[in-house]
Amino acid sequence: MSSAGRMGITVGRKCQKNMNDPFIEKYILVAVATGDYESAEASLSELAMLVDTAGGKAVCKVVQSLDSANNATYVGKGKAEELVGLMEEFEADGIVCDDELTPVQIRNLTEITDSKVIDRTILILDIFAAHSHTAEGKLQVEMAQLKYRASHLTGAGLALSRLGGGIGTRGPGEKKLESDRRAIRKRIAVLSGELTKLKKNRETARKQRMRSGIPVIAITGYTNAGKSTLLNRLTASDVLEEDKLFATLDPTTRSCILPGNRKVLFTDTVGFIHKLPHHLIDAFRSTLEEARFSDMILHVVDASDPEYELHMKVVYDTLKELDVLDKPVITVFNKMDAVCEEVFLRDQAADAVVKISAKTGENMEELLKNIRDILMDGQIYINRVINYSEAGMIERIRNAGQLLKEEYLPEGIRVEAYVPAELA
Ligand SMILES: Nc1nc2c(ncn2[C@@H]2O[C@H](COP(=O)(O)OP(=O)(O)OP(=O)(O)O)[C@@H](O)[C@H]2O)c(=O)[nH]1
Ligand SMILES: [Mg+2]
Incomplete structure (x- = not known):
């Protein structure tokens, strides 16, 4: 087994979209609302974008309010049977559920609808598989796919779901399951080894960057917030920006x-x-x-998205889980050109807040000024003479601080600068 391969919708970034194209797979989106109905609907709209990014088309949305998802069929059994009629009406190829399903739920829904059943996790993993370009990114995605599969290999007489067609089909029996498990474990061990090697390379590159003293600013945020557009605007680059979810997977660094x-x-x-x-x-x-070892976080928010507050919470929660929140944060409310009504935008957790449009360039100077001020914060003014033998220090000051003046004297170089405390 060389690759975990594809599990859900045929994903293709270059897929030429024509909505009447009979080759575009059509899906019914299904969600269980355990909290408020509107959030479930909003989540389904996001799922529709994920389906679109994956090259499919959402043709109908179904939300059912329940105390909790049904163990056997995700939605209630009656609702699951209603899906059959909807599938016919919309000539759908399958259903996509808005949560990760258990193997039992997948098997039952597959049997009831007699069609492809995809869950949110498979969909996201497929998009990641298609959009990841670096060796490390690809290995990471394969690892995630294998772990998903391993967790969906069921034991004790349960048939293997139709998921992961590459590994086995229905009812392979315990013996086949055991060999599948072994194959997955083996492949995971190989991938872990390769990932460790790649990680070392990346660490070396990062250490070089840190030694140069040039501050690194990580652009983070919810998917589709405009991070790549902002990077392009700030650094005159041409990173792919697209109205798709997860257009960027591999980190790109540019100077400014x-x-x-x-x-x-x-x-x-x-x-x-x-x-x-x-x-x-x-x-x-x-x-x-890259974000963990940065000096500052730019938290980009799509202020034109009605769900922006939920998105901000997701970003903060994830950053916290990944231990990245120990540095200054500037929250950048983006897409202000698309905000029609007056909204009160604020973020009390941030060190500064700036409203911009990465697309039109509105307020970029203000953003750069805020970045500079925060970087300058805590820097110390120095005015001293450096020996010619230590002339390399000038470069370090230039990178890590702000060189105000340099004067070449017989006894050395007089410098006036703002520098971080450790350099002073
Ligand atoms: N109206 C408007 N659209 C914007 C602005 N900034 C970005 N966009 C659009 O938003 C979409 C997503 O932009 P990207 O820069 O790809 O977003 P991203 O955050 O990098 O997204 P992922 O990499 O997919 O997570 C694109 O269609 C952009 O043209 C803005 O200031 N105003
Ligand atoms: Mg991007």
Whole structure:
């Protein structure tokens, strides 16, 4: 088994979309609302975007309010049977459920609807598999897919679900299950080894960056908030920006000069999403190492999204889980050009708040000024003469602080600068 492969919808970034195209797979989206109905509906709208990103099309949404999801069929049994009629009416190819399903739920729903049953986790894993381009990213996704499969290999006489067609089909029996488990364990061990090697390479690159003293600013936020658009705007780059979820998976770092001639590095990172499959947390952890070792976080929020407050909570919760919150945060309310009504935008957890439009460039100077001020915060003014033998220090000051003046004297170089305490 060389790759965990595809599990759900045929994912293709270059998929030319024509909504009447008979080759586009059509899906009915299904959610159980255990809390308020509106949140479940909003979550289904996001699921529709995920289906769209994966190259499919959502044709109908079904929400059922229940105290908890049905153990056997996710929605109630009656509702599951109603899905059959809807499938016919909309000529749907399958259903997509808004939570991770158990093997039993998948098997029962598959039997009732006699069609493809996909859950939120498989969908996200598939999108990750298609959008990941670096060696490390690909390995991380394969690992997550294998872990998902391992957790869906059922024991004790239960048939293996139709999931993971590459491994086995229905009713393979315990012997087959055991060999599948062994194969997965073996592959996971190989992947872990390869990932450890790649991690070392990345650490070396990061240490080099840290030694240079140039501040690193991580651009984080909910998926589709406009992180890549902001990176492109700040650094005149051309990272892919798209109205898709998880367009960016692999971190990209670019440099930029702040007012006052200070160089900084911006890193674009993977976006967050609510109900993030827990198998993907490790993959996120490695991608977000860049954020963990950064000097500041830009938290980009799509202020035009009615769900922006929930998105902010998801971002903060995930950052906390990944131990990334021990540094200054600037919350950047983006897409202000698309905010029609007056909304009271605030974030008390942030060190500063700026409202911008990465698309039109509105308020970029204000953002850069805030970044500079926070970086300057806690820096110390120095005015001293450095020996010519230590001339390399000038470069370090230039990178880590702000060099105000340098004067070449017979006894050395007189420098006036703001520098971090440790350098002073
Ligand atoms: N109206 C408006 N649209 C914007 C703005 N910034 C970004 N967008 C659009 O929002 C969509 C998502 O932008 P991206 O920059 O790809 O978002 P991202 O946060 O990098 O998304 P992922 O990488 O998928 O997590 C694109 O269609 C952008 O053109 C903005 O300021 N205003
Ligand atoms: Mg992006």
